[in-house]
Amino acid sequence: MSTATKTKRESIDLPIEGMTCAACATRLEKVLNRVGGVEQAAVNFASESAHIRFDPATARTPELVAAVEKAGFKVPPQQVQLALTGMTCAACATRIEKVLNRMPSVSAQVNFATEEAQVSFPPATSIDDLIAAVRKAGYDAHVREDAGRAVDRARKEEIARQELRLFIIAAVLTAPFLVEMIGMFTGAHHGILPRWLQWLLATPIQFWVGKRFYVGAYHALRGGGANMDVLVALGTSMAYLFSAVVTAFNLDQHVYFEASAAIITLVLMGKLLEARAKRKTSAAIEALIKLQPKTARVLRNGELVEVNVNDLVVGDVYVVRSGENVPVDGEVIDGSSSVDESLLTGESMPVAKRINDKVFAGTLNQQGQLQCRATGVGSHTQLAAIIRLVEQAQGSKAPIQRLADRISAIFVPVVVSISVVTLLAGWGVTGSFTTALINAVAVLVIACPCALGLATPTAIMVGTGRGAQSGVLVKNAAALEQAEHIQTLIIDKTGTLTEGKPKVTDIVPIAPIDANEVLRIAAALEQGSEHPLARAVLEDAKAKSIGVSRVEDFQAHTGEGVTGKVDGQAYWIGAPAIAAQRGVAMDASALDALQSQGKTVIVLAMEQSAVGLIAIADRLRDTSRTAVQRLRAMGVELVMLTGDNAKTAEAVAKEAGITNFTANVRPQDKADAVNRLRGDKKHVGMVGDGINDAPALAAADVSFAVGAGSDVAIEAADVTLMRNDLNGVADAISLSRATLSKIRQNLFFAFIYNILGIPLAAFGMLNPVIAGAAMAMSSVSVVTNSLLLKRWKAGKS
Secondary structure, three states: OOEEEEOOEEEEEEEOEOOOOHHHHHHHHHHHHOOOOEEEEEEEOOOOEEEEEEOOOOOOHHHHHHHHHHOOOEOOOEEEEEEEEOOOOHHHHHHHHHHHHOOOOOEEEEEOOOOEEEEEEOOOOOHHHHHHHHHHOOOEEEEOOHHHHHHHHHHHHHHHHHHHHHHHHHHHHHHHHHHHHHHHHHOOOOOOOOHHHHHHHHHHHHHHHOHHHHHHHHHHHHOOOOOHHHHHHHHHHHHHHHHHHHHHOOOOOOOOHHHHHHHHHHHHHHHHHHHHHHHHHOHHHHHHHHHOOOEEEEEEOOEEEEEEHHHOOOOOEEEEOOOOEOOOEEEEEEOOEEEEOHHHHOOOOOEEEOOOOEEOOOOEEOOOOEEEEEEEOHHHOHHHHHHHHHHHHHHOOOOOHHHHHHHHHHHHHHHHHHHHHHHHHHHHHHOOHHHHHHHHHHHHHHOOHHHHHHHHHHHHHHHHHHHHHOOEEEOOHHHHHHHOOOOEEEEEHHHHHEOOOOEEEEEEEOOOOOHHHHHHHHHHHHOOOOOHHHHHHHHHHHHOOOOOOOEEEEEEOOOOOEEEEEOOEEEEEEOHHHHHHOOOEOOHHHHHHHHOOOOEEEEEEEOOEEEEEEEEEOOEOOOHHHHHHHHHHOOOEEEEEOOOOHHHHHHHHHHHOOOOEEOOOOHHHHHHHHHHHHHOOOOEEEEEOOHHHHHHHHHOOEEEEEOOOOHHHHHHOOEEEOOOOOHHHHHHHHHHHHHHHHHHHHHHHHHHHHHHHHHHHHOOOOOHHHHHHHHHHHHHHHHHHHHHHHHOOOOOO
C-alpha cells in the first residue's frame, strides 16, 4: 500500500482479493466511485489493485476498505519487514512487539537476534504509523528492503566499530582497577589507588562509555517497560554514587568504583561478542545472497554486453561461461554443461544441462558454455524465493519460545524487587549498609534476560539456514518444532516414492479398435490433465507420432476419471475400481496380469464396455528404500497412500520396504486418512507432490512437498524439499530434533544461570564484578551453543 498527498486530496493503492474477471473490477470500481468523498477510483484486474483518489475530510481509509468488503471482495493485510535499532536485550524486543500489537489489527513478531520485526498491518495503518510507534517506544526502525541489504550491513558494521572503540577506551580506563581488585583479594582493604584517582577513572566510564545504558533505560521506562539497561544502569549507579559520596565527604567506608567500571566494561565486551556471534547465525542467508553475480553477459543487437543483473528482464538472452554463476533463472537455448546446484538443493552431484533444461540463479556452471533465455529475474528467481522463505522462517517464533517471552516480560521488575529486598533485609540482618548495597548490586548485574530471549531465535536461525543449505526449506519455526514430534508419516506413492515419471508399458486393445486407436482416444481425453499418468499417455502418443484429436463435452470428475466425446463418440477413462463401480465390463485376467507386475492400469471405456487397457509403470526412486529404512530407524511409522489398486500398491510397498499401505484412495479421501490418524492422538506428517495432495498436506501436523511438485502442493506445505528424494524428510526431522535439542539446552542454561546466580548474589556469595562477567558471558554462551548447529549434516539421523 502506498499513500501520497497533494493539496487537499489523497490517493491510496489497495490490493484486492477475490476478483475473478474484468466484470468484478468494473463492479467494484462503480461501488468505490459511489462512496462519498471519492473523486476517482480505478480498479485494475490484472494487478488486482484499486487506485483511489479521495477527499480525506469526507472519506477515510477504513470506509474505503469497508466498501470493498461489502462488495464481496477482500483487502488483504500488508506485510513489511522493519529493521530495528536501539534494542539491547530481549525485554526491548518484547516491548516493541507489545507496542506494535496494540495497534488496531496489527500483528507483529520481533526477533531480537536479527533485530527485525515482521509486521502484518491493515490498509488503514501506514508504514510511517508503525515506525512512529516504534520511535515513541524509544527505539528506531526503517523498512528493510533487498536493495538496502548492503547499506544495512554497513550500518551494523559501523555501529560495531563504534562499540569496539568505546570498549577499548573502557578497558584502558578500567585496567588500573585491576591493581585495586588484586589488593582487595589479598586483603588490602584501604585501597592501593588513591580514591580521587579511582573517581577520575570511573566517571567517564560511568557516564560516557555507559551512556548507552542510561539512554536505553530511559526509553524503556518512558515506554512503560524495563530491560537489561535498567538493571545495568541501576546497579552500576548505586555502586558509583555510593563511592562518590564516600569520596566527596571523606567517609571511613570502602569505595566500589572498580565494581561499576568493571561491570560496564565487561557488559560491553559481552555485547560485542554477542553481536559477533549473532552475525554468524545469519551466515546461511549471506552465503545465499552472495551466490548471485552482480553482472550478466547479455546478447544485445548480436553483441555480448555486460549489464547489471538488476537490469535484466524476462526474455533477455544471456551467456554463462565455464566457472561462472548463473545470473538469473532461465531456460537453456544453446549449449550443454553440468551445473553445481548444491547450495540450492543440497545435492552434491552436478546436474547435466541441455537445451530446454532449466537453470537457476546462483548455481555454478562447471564446464561448457550455456546460452539461456531469462524466465525469472529480480525477486522472481528461485534463489530469491529461497532467501525470502528462510528469512520468513528465521523471523517467526516457535511455540517453545512463549514461556521465555512471558518470563522476559516480567523479569526486570522481579529482579529489581529482589534487589530491593536484598538491600533492606541484608542491611537489617548484618547491620552493614555497604555489604547490603554490594549484594543488591550483584543481584542487579547477575540477572540476564538476554540469554532467555536469544535461546530460541538463534537456534531457529542457524537451524533454518543450515536446512536451506541442505535443500530443506522450512516455512516457519512452528513447523520446525512440530517435525520433531512426527510419529506417523503418510507418503503419497506417485512422485514421492517413485520417480514421478510414469511411462506406458502395455496397451491391451479390446475389439473393435486397435492399440494405436486406444492411445489416440486416451490422449485426446487426457490432454487437459496435469496428472502424471495423463502426461505418460500424452508422451507415449507423441513418441509414436500419434496426433491428439479434439475432445468435446470434456468433464473431469475428481477421483472418478474423465469423460468426453472424440469423433462424436462418448468415452470414459479412469481407474479399474471406478470402472467396476460404473458397471464397465473388463477382461479380468488381462487386468490381474498387469497389476501383479506392480503396474498401474487405466481403463478406456465406451458406454458400458472396456475398449482398451493401458498399463503404466513408475520406477521406484533409487533412494526410496534407503530413506524408508532411515525413517523407520528414527522411530517413524510409515503409511503409503495410493489411488492404485491393492495388487499394484502391494508390489510397490514391498519393493520400498513399507508394510502399511492403503490402496484405492481417492484424492478427496487423503485428507480424511490424515484426520483419522490424527484422531488417534498421533502426530502425523504428510509428504506429497501433486495438486491432489494439497488438502491432505494442509490437514497434517507437518507437511512436506518435494521440490518438483506442483506450486499448489508447495504452497500448502510447511517444508519444501528441494531434492526429489524422500531422504529430505528424514533430514528435516533430524534437523528439527537437533534444533529443538539446542533450544532446550539454551533454555536450560538461561534458566539455571538465573535460578542459581540471583540467590548466590543475594546471599553475598558473588562479587559484583564476577556477577557482571557472568552476565556478559551468559548470552554469549547461548549464541555460541546455537552456532554448534552448523555441524549438523544432512544424511545423518
